[in-house]
Amino acid sequence: MGSFIYNNQNYTFEQIKTGNWFIKDDYIDQTFTFCKNWLNDQEEFELQTSGSTGTPKKINISRSQMEVSALATQSFFKIEPDSKLLVCLNTRMIGGKMMLVRGMKWNANIYLTKPEVNPLLLFDENQKIDFCAMVPMQIEACLSDKETAKKLSNIKILIIGGAPSSADLIDRIIQSKINAYQTYGMTETVSHIALAKIEGSELVYRTLPDVRIGTDDENRLWVEAPMAKEKRLQTNDLVQLIDTHSFKWIGRADFTINSGGIKIQAESLEAQLGKYIHPIYGNVSFFVIGQKDQKLGEKVVLFIETSSKEEKKAQELLTNLKENLQKYHCPKNIYFLPEFVKTDSGKINRTKTSQICF
Template identity: 25%
Template sequence: MKQPLDYLQNFKNHAWLIGDDSQEFYQIATELYFQLIELSKKAIPPKIILAEREPVRFLASFIAACAAKCPVFLCNPDWGKNEWEQVFNLVQPDIVWGLETGDWGLGTGNNNLSAISNSIMIPTGGSSGKIKFAIHTWETLTASVQGFIEYFQLNAVNSFCVLPLYHVSGLMQFMRSFITGGKLVITSFKEIESQRIPNINHSDFCISLVPTQLQKLLQKPELTTWLSQFETVLLGGAPAWEELLEKARFHHIRLAPTYGMTETASQIVTLKPDDFLNGKNNSGQILPHAQVTIDNLTGNILIKAKSLALGYYPQLWENPNNFLVDDIGFLDAEGYLHIIGRSSNKIISGGENIYPIEVESAIRKTNLIIDVCVIGIPDKHWGQALTAIYIPKNPNTSILEIETHLKDKLSKFKIPKHWISLPNLPRNAQGKINHPELQKIAEDFLAHSSHNS
């Protein structure tokens, strides 16, 4: 298998970064690689925290660390004090790149063997308040790229990246372009919203979005037209709602809804754009590097994949070949995966099992709200009381009006008992709800309401 240094040499005189300096990438990566090799001669390879804000420097540092076989921890420079305390206590780094430490920040790590050699640690679980690092390797990330190009029958992948590079969704866009010799555009979503867009042939590029980003783009006709030019618009990070998918289909967006996670190095199931445009609404078929089965008893999804992580730092999984996830779903006769919900999100109210995704979908279809999340709040009578936290399209919309729309769409026990209107919902950069924060908001609101009444 080709290693990072082999690919790096291929890019020596190749202008593959659109809008950025490809030569700068090569020079930084080469310089840092040799510095790391020198450091590694004196001791075992140093543990590196990578929190560079500047994209070219982030990617060059990443490749240097991988080439020198140093354990590297990808980090969000915008984490707060609490998150950084967690990370430094867990990692105890030898080197810190970024965090205003200068080009070459040396930490005070205890350079021990607890970091798995030649590993890439990708953060996950930040929305729950507790950060974990999935342990990947160059081989697991490469397997993900291989599965992607086989599935889409591509030789080179040109990527248009608006997602964070420290997150698996941004990193894998870089990996696909780097390994296949494709082109890469890196910009921010704010730049796109402001219509400061690089002049490229978009039909040669793939772009990855999360549902909230797609929703914002479809609200502006000129950006909708722009998005329709892409060959493939990968959509992941959080479940998409039916109204959003229908709107994308109406505007002939070549959407590819995906199913995957940090632990699988991005998607392992994807719906191809032609299937989407022909009316299919599911997560698609399984990529060649993965196997997906359904647990007969629980309905939970079981994953085997060449791209599967080895564990959560610093522990390796005892049985890494069978990864049972929280998601519940089924495979239809044609091998398409349908996600029903998450077992941990299941709400039991009055003895009835309720999956929030079904209730949220029905509420969205009323066209009276902008965003919604359904959760269960502890309740003496019901066990859990179904609670909808939502952003109304019109502040004057009454709860009774929403409930009236739902009466013939949902069973009575699936209609929320509490409704809380907010100006916005706490979501992270990938569009995922911060459930602990939302739970606290709802419980505080309901306690205050009951106190006042």
Template identity: 35%
Template structure:
């Protein structure tokens, strides 16, 4: 494994990389990682290094990454996404270029440098569209991909897979191909089995990574034995007039360039009503609003649109949905 840090200006970040390297190659069989905090309070959990190695091997096999290839690490190295890129590089003896996290990682690279494997969050992808072919096989994590961003990824001929997983499953356990061929479903990695519990939430078993019947709060629909459609989080479901609305699923029908979420608010008649919250100070004009919501059925359309100058995010860029909703309701910005 080779590590290239020549494009890093911060000596403090280079020291962090050295500490990560020391921790990984130490004799301690355990590795402590902090969860992202997107669905609850951040917490520190202990993972076994052998399980992490097995996870890395599964991804390398799934994506057919050859030993000694070039790889790019531009995610935070204190979270599971960045840590596992490091572990994959160690397992396949990759030539790993590490950058400080930024929204435009290719701005810090020479123009003739290309990679076989990379990982990015949606913000980085949206700011690097013209450079995505240089990323090689690109793993997208840390949040959903909007319909508009998916179209842009395909137009730019990237090789991109959207990941499903969490810190407890040692990053992803399933990947959904976005480009060059757009797949509807996530496909699990080798050694992973899935089922649904009584609430139609995904249950994961993967002995090689130390996961035994982990019941998630992710609503899903199984497609055969090794594929599933992700519908959203159980605790985000909106019950409106007897109808179950799945915000994350409906968000895939909304075409906006701004960040946004759908969420529920109490309603004395309906039980709950659906809200659209947009990260913007300026309300949409009527024409843009109609175009953005055109694919939603009548009963799926939000009852109100709220605008918030800045959403609340975790340290690695995930939207904190409940906190963002609370702030939007408390501030009551311009109504749509």
């Protein structure tokens, strides 16, 4: 039987099942309350979608959906019983909850740490971890610190979700020889339904066992998965289908910018921009979006999360972009904000952020 480990204290699954924990801590209390409900065979759980591409909504997820998802991931990675899992995501959200479910279904030893930007700072470097999930922001923070970069590379299997990894981050992961996988999924499928091993600049996603995929007439991905309630989920993600079990992700159809009749995929453009933005502004967050334009229909504009508004820097960036990007791909304006609007799960809310300036 597995256990939970927090602040060097061990709690058996049986202790949590009976509500026998004595920690006055909001994070641990809400984490263990979910685990208690799970261990007492609660059949349904209410979860909230991230709201990164629309209005956040609450949905009900069944126990069986979560169990199927956890077992499919176990099968994909061939995880053994008594493995060691590190849970460092927000356990109010589906990503964190699914890490808890995996640990309980796998009879694992579950190490808990609060969802900090760099969750490995206080973690014992001698403690071996078999499986862990992080968001890109956490990976970047870990890699920026020499000690935590070493701890990160010691994790046997690392999965990355919540948002796509930038081209720069992918390069750093490969250079650091980290065994990492980018995930693809949604709340409706209770976490990922496909994973892409990070070993090259182009990510190829492969589905979990028993997951079927295809595309509609507009090359938007549909998913048939045993961990989803709906028989077929139609997504708004543009993909390049390789075969019935693998695909390359292009981006969100609703993030497509039509500028002068040229269709520009926001995420694909963003993957090119980091190498021009980061040398000038550092490791900042950014995104592009289409702004209404009388002549072009839409024009590409760039948002950068920074307090720096030096005209010289902005001009240097624009010059570099004009010299290296195609005409319609080059941002026509740059907006600087000290902080982007984020969803509860930490994703950038593009619509609400852009509304500050438009």
